[in-house]
Amino acid sequence: LFSAVEMAPRDPILGLNEQFNADTNPKKVNLGVGVYFDDNGKLPLLQCVQAAEQKMMAKPTARGYLPIDGIVAYDNAVKALVFGADSEPVKSGRVATVQAIGGTGGLKIGADFLKKLSPNAKVLISDPSWENHRALFTNAGFEVGTYAYYDAEKRGVNFGGMLASLKAAAPGTIVVLHACCHNPTGYDITAAQWDQVIEVLKAGKLTPFLDMAYQGFGHGIAEDGAVIGKFVASGMNFFVSTSFSKSFSLYGERVGGLSVLCQDKEEAGRVLSQLKIVIRTNYSNPPTHGGAVVAAVLSDPELRALWEKELGEMRVRIKAMRQKLVDGLKAAGVKQDMSFITSQIGMFSYSGLSKDQMVRLRNEFGVYGTDTGRMCVAALNSQNIDYVCASIAKVM
Numbered sequence: 001l002f003s004a005v006e007m008a009p010r011d012p013i014l015g016l017n018e019q020f021n022a023d024t025n026p027k028k029v030n031l032g033v034g035v036y037f038d039d040n041g042k043l044p045l046l047q048c049v050q051a052a053e054q055k056m057m058a059k060p061t062a063r064g065y066l067p068i069d070g071i072v073a074y075d076n077a078v079k080a081l082v083f084g085a086d087s088e089p090v091k092s093g094r095v096a097t098v099q100a101i102g103g104t105g106g107l108k109i110g111a112d113f114l115k116k117l118s119p120n121a122k123v124l125i126s127d128p129s130w131e132n133h134r135a136l137f138t139n140a141g142f143e144v145g146t147y148a149y150y151d152a153e154k155r156g157v158n159f160g161g162m163l164a165s166l167k168a169a170a171p172g173t174i175v176v177l178h179a180c181c182h183n184p185t186g187y188d189i190t191a192a193q194w195d196q197v198i199e200v201l202k203a204g205k206l207t208p209f210l211d212m213a214y215q216g217f218g219h220g221i222a223e224d225g226a227v228i229g230k231f232v233a234s235g236m237n238f239f240v241s242t243s244f245s246k247s248f249s250l251y252g253e254r255v256g257g258l259s260v261l262c263q264d265k266e267e268a269g270r271v272l273s274q275l276k277i278v279i280r281t282n283y284s285n286p287p288t289h290g291g292a293v294v295a296a297v298l299s300d301p302e303l304r305a306l307w308e309k310e311l312g313e314m315r316v317r318i319k320a321m322r323q324k325l326v327d328g329l330k331a332a333g334v335k336q337d338m339s340f341i342t343s344q345i346g347m348f349s350y351s352g353l354s355k356d357q358m359v360r361l362r363n364e365f366g367v368y369g370t371d372t373g374r375m376c377v378a379a380l381n382s383q384n385i386d387y388v389c390a391s392i393a394k395v396m
């Protein structure tokens with residue numbers, strides 16, 4: 001049965017973890033996967049999460065099946081976070097939200113639903129995009145193309161190219177957009193540029209699918225989420241996937257969501273019924289713990305304030321590490337101007353290093369980033385920064 005099965009390549013991001021774990025270099029540094037570590041190199045357990053868990057432990061509950069679409073309080077908290085608690089879409093009940101297994105799960109539920117709805121639509125992702133976008137939409141049965149995004153020479157966004165690609169897309173095309181903290185480049189478009197993109201999407205009758213995996217890592221929770229308000233104001237129907245992996249440091253709990261903005265409450269009910277079929281036929285219903293923790297934090301004013309403070313600290317530390325990286329590279333003898341690193345945003349820096357340089361970094365120095373040159377600056381700390389800078393300087 002399996003004699004013709006080919007060996008699949010390692011995952012370009014998570015596959016690096018396997019290689020990193022097997023590496024015996026005592027100085028190894030993992031800048032591959034997008035995970036935030038504190039300045040001691042430790043994965044944080046947020047205080048708001050601990051407090052919520054302690055409250056839950058004080059009143060232990062049995063674990064029955066959750067509803068197919070997840071915990072009601074969780075779904076409501078996601079809606080409020082993404083659209084605003086007092087926003088018109090939430091008040092009028094025209095958002096269909098489901099709990100999902102991480103942001104990836106939210107994308108996949110949306111992709112499977114869209115495949116049934118528009119089987120012949122094409123999907124466009126940014127060039128480049130998160131490695132899993134192409135694979136996920138391809139596996140959902142779509143033909144996946146790209147829209148122009150990164151301008152390597154300018155070290156920024158090729159905005160003219162982006163608009164031109166979107167203008168050329170056929171009506172009904174599904175356009176995957178990074179709501180904030182573009183992965184992998186770290187370059188976001190400005191608020192005014194979002195307005196232009198939205199105009200083009202609307203005029204071209206394209207379907208926006210926003211991936212919001214890093215809300216709060218750019219400029220702040222509200223600031224990063226502001227783009228959603230712009231989409232709402234446009235009158236379009238659209239999809240938003242949410243992830244709490246990074247913002248709650250709950251990677252392994254797989255806590256995410258999918259929200260679909262519909263025309264009215266009745267339509268949202270019909271859409272929700274279809275999303276539930278996708279979930280039921282894939283994994284039946286979501287797990288209990290992570291969703292319960294996030295719902296508890298987001299619905300308790302004190303814990304929510306603590307979460308915002310802790311998320312703010314992560315954001316500020318990442319920014320500080322960007323500056324240290326720029327300074328450290330200069331001190332290590334890199335002649336090239338690397339100051340672009342501080343104009344990037346979110347967890348990643350698109351370093352501009354070639355695949356060969358990234359492979360050398362990994363093999364000779366145990367410094368892991370993706371082959372595309374992406375490095376997770378959220379994993380830099382005061383102990384590993386000098387070593388990372390010296391290693392990069394050697395391969396440059």
Ligand code: LMR
Nearest residue numbers: 013014032033034130183
């Ligand atoms: C990343 O881009 O490294 C993260 O989103 C983790 C993942 O699942 O790839």
